[in-house]
Amino acid sequence: MANDDSPVGVAFSVELDKTSIGMFNSCEGLGLEVVLEQREEGGNNMMVWQLPTRMKYSNIKLTRPVGPDSQKLTTWITNALHSVQPITAVISALSADGKPVAKWSLNGVVPVRWTGPSLNLDSPKVFTETLEIAHHGFLQGGA
Template structure:
């Protein structure tokens, strides 16, 4: 039987409608949560039933090294000005050969927070921008 190794977490791409940006250093926060609603039935049985409630999705955090590209910042700037532009996107996990293996699609997303880099004259790290993207749904394809 052939050995099957898990995929590495550093080989990924991020695609967002109309925005092409390379060099993401980190992407986190995609998942889902179903709220548990407890309901106690009447009568002699003191049983508490657990029913599914609302579904929510955490914010997605993107981090990348600063380049000349302004596309993601400009997308956030439109939200700051009150003009929310919702976009769909994907996080794509690749194998060692660069082939797509797993895809997480997110829908109706908009940038809710932007953080610029921290500077330190004693360091030699890459300057990192980060963007928090709020979405209405995430699915693993």
């Protein structure tokens, strides 16, 4: 039987301009898409050229329970609203023992949306918050 040492991420640490805003338990949307332009060549009916034009980066959604680090996040969002300047961010996937498994460095990060907890006494749940960010791409070197 093969030894499976595949890393398992259980939490995500997020830094905005080298300032930690805490841990998140969900990170969705890390990805990119190469936008292609199709060109048909005259006299060549067997194929269509697929020419890469640009990269599109999907928004990233980070979710966690509301806690002490929530204040850091709302402070950053409030400051970003007054001067929307793209910053850098680092998202690190951490293993169960807190060691980094993978790291993604992002360029040109701006907040898109923050969603706070639903307050409903009829169905008690863990209060969660979600941060959605947009970015202009990945930085080389991962960190």
